[in-house]
Amino acid sequence: MSIAAATALASALGFYLLLGVVFALYFIVFGVGRLVPAAKGSGIGFRLTIFWGAIILWPVLLFRLLKGPAELVPPRTWRRAHARIWMVLIPLVALGVMAALMLRPAAPLNDALPAGIMLEEASS
Amino acid sequence: MSHQFTPVQWNGFKWRYDAIVLFGTILFVAVFVGLTMASRQPGESLAPVQILIRAFGAAAFLLLNIILSIGPLARISARFKPLLYNRRHMGVWCFSLALTHAGLTLMWYQGFSALNPVVALFASNVQYTSIAGFPFESLGVAALILLAMLAVSSHDYWQAALGASVWKRIHMGVYVAYGLLVMHVMLGIVQEEKAEFYPASVIGLFCIVAGLHIFSAFTGRVTDRRVKASLDGWINIGPPDKIAENRAKIVRTESDARIAVFRYDGKISAVSNVCAHQNGPLGEGRIVDGCITCPWHGWQYRPEDGRSPAPFEEKISTYRVQIDGGMVYVHPDPLPPGTPTKPAVIDEAANV
Numbered sequence: 001m002s003i004a005a006a007t008a009l010a011s012a013l014g015f016y017l018l019l020g021v022v023f024a025l026y027f028i029v030f031g032v033g034r035l036v037p038a039a040k041g042s043g044i045g046f047r048l049t050i051f052w053g054a055i056i057l058w059p060v061l062l063f064r065l066l067k068g069p070a071e072l073v074p075p076r077t078w079r080r081a082h083a084r085i086w087m088v089l090i091p092l093v094a095l096g097v098m099a100a101l102m103l104r105p106a107a108p109l110n111d112a113l114p115a116g117i118m119l120e121e122a123s124s
Numbered sequence: 125m126s127h128q129f130t131p132v133q134w135n136g137f138k139w140r141y142d143a144i145v146l147f148g149t150i151l152f153v154a155v156f157v158g159l160t161m162a163s164r165q166p167g168e169s170l171a172p173v174q175i176l177i178r179a180f181g182a183a184a185f186l187l188l189n190i191i192l193s194i195g196p197l198a199r200i201s202a203r204f205k206p207l208l209y210n211r212r213h214m215g216v217w218c219f220s221l222a223l224t225h226a227g228l229t230l231m232w233y234q235g236f237s238a239l240n241p242v243v244a245l246f247a248s249n250v251q252y253t254s255i256a257g258f259p260f261e262s263l264g265v266a267a268l269i270l271l272a273m274l275a276v277s278s279h280d281y282w283q284a285a286l287g288a289s290v291w292k293r294i295h296m297g298v299y300v301a302y303g304l305l306v307m308h309v310m311l312g313i314v315q316e317e318k319a320e321f322y323p324a325s326v327i328g329l330f331c332i333v334a335g336l337h338i339f340s341a342f343t344g345r346v347t348d349r350r351v352k353a354s355l356d357g358w359i360n361i362g363p364p365d366k367i368a369e370n371r372a373k374i375v376r377t378e379s380d381a382r383i384a385v386f387r388y389d390g391k392i393s394a395v396s397n398v399c400a401h402q403n404g405p406l407g408e409g410r411i412v413d414g415c416i417t418c419p420w421h422g423w424q425y426r427p428e429d430g431r432s433p434a435p436f437e438e439k440i441s442t443y444r445v446q447i448d449g450g451m452v453y454v455h456p457d458p459l460p461p462g463t464p465t466k467p468a469v470i471d472e473a474a475n476v
Contacts, residue, residue, distance in 0.1 A: 001246045001247055001250055002247065002250075003239065003243060003247045005246075005247075006242075006243040006244075006245075006246035006247040007240070007243050009246060010240055010242040010243050010246070013242070032281075035284075035285045036129075036281060036284040036285050038128070038129065038284070039129050039281060039284075042128070042129045042130075043130070045130065045131040046129045046130055046131050046281075048131070049131040049132075049279055049281075050279065050281055052276040053276035053277050053279070053282055055276075056272060056273055056276050056277075057273070057276070057277060057282075057286070060286060060290070061285065061286075064285065064286070069285075069287075070285075070286060070287025070288075070289075070290065078292060078296070078403065079341070079344065081296060082296075082337070082341070083341050085296065085299045086299075086334065086337050086338065086341070089299055089302075089303050089334070090334050090338075092303060093303050093306050093307065093330060093334075096306075096307045096310070097306070097307075097310050097323075097326075097327060097330070099255050100255055100307070100310045100311050100314045100323075101314065101323065102255075103254075103255035103256050104256065104314040105256045105257075105314070105315060
């Protein structure tokens with residue numbers, strides 16, 4: 001990844017989290033009880049626990065606040081989904097591990113120097 | 125349960141559970157650092173902070189393997205069920221260890237750069253087409269983001285706020301995170317380590333976790349066959365004495381619903397096998413203080429009406445039951461959640 005692309009990615013991530021912090025401050029004061037009435041009147045400790053989730057999940061929460069609470073669906077088991085996930089995960093990981101072992105470098109790469117220093121040395 | 129939200133509903137078991145996990149982690153990190161220091165070859169340049177980075181990373185990875193093994197182990201043997209109870213704290217702790225590993229990595233490897241450390245992390249290695257030089261850190265970052273989503277949404281509030289289906293889908297992401305972490309650790313090892321012990325450990329752990337999941341899924345399929353109802357629409361469960369006291373027999377209907385048929389106090393009642401909290405298997409739990417108690421997080425329901433005891437308000441579907449000719453029968457059509465149903469009395473049936 002180029003430095004420009006990495007800068008854009010880091011900036012986008014920072015902007016997302018900044019918006020998340022602003023939204024989370026609103027959410028823990030006003031939004032918590034709107035989505036789940038049982039949370040109305042809850043204490044500061046609980047709201048601070050929720051704060052971090054609101055920072056990361058703010059787009060979903062904003063959607064829920066605008067569209068209303070999630071519909072109640074009958075509970076279900078997830079056994080089939082678990083089985084499908086493992087059917088995909090096992091061959092993928094096995095392939096990746098085999099490739100890593102087969103294409104292993106003859107000698108360990110030099111990790112004695114921090115990569116940032118190596119990057120600067122390479123660019124200078 | 126949902127009558128009032130608090131940060132953590134502490135009890136003695138949770139304190140002990142967390143203390144064991146904390147002590148185990150400290151012990152693991154100390155042993156890892158000690159063994160690595162002791163086994164350093166002359167001329168090997170491994171700074172103490174690098175050893176710590178590896179120790180925290182290894183602790184997080186090992187803990188994730190343990191977390192993912194608890195579910196299938198509890199299905200294979202009831203002795204492991206207590207481990208399920210506070211698994212989410214273990215998950216949050218696993219994320220904390222991974223975050224420490226990532227923070228130290230960022231400071232040590234990128235902190236000396238003139239660039240923003242996050243930018244330097246992504247730009248310092250671009251060999252995405254090479255296995256031997258693959259920037260395995262990017263896999264770790266992706267896994268860390270997923271683990272963060274799981275950790276911050278682990279409180280019960282999130283299931284109510286996001287909806288059970290969305291919440292569960294987010295938390296199924298743990299398997300994606302696990303796959304990414306296996307490759308993150310594996311590629312990191314093959315690029316930086318000569319010893320065969322490390323890749324063998326990763327492969328061994330993955331085989332154990334995958335093997336446990338496959339084994340429990342296979343044994344589950346054997347005991348989880350669909351049962352046909354008889355002509356009058358009822359399902360024969362068998363004689364009451366085939367159900368252990370305060371335990372249940374789980375039956376899978378033709379419509380793929382699972383019913384937990386409980387025996388307690390000389391009576392039989394049937395409810396949905398799926399807990400309203402996190403869809404845990406109620407039929408694998410037992411009756412405690414007169415209530416069906418979910419083996420995952422201890423949520424409780426009265427067997428007669430599928431309602432949680434006051435002040436809680438959760439409810440699950442109930443099913444009609446009867447005993448005829450010494451056999452227990454359950455009707456496969458669910459009644460609306462919380463509907464009171466008359467338990468079948470075992471002694472009365474014996475007198476018929």
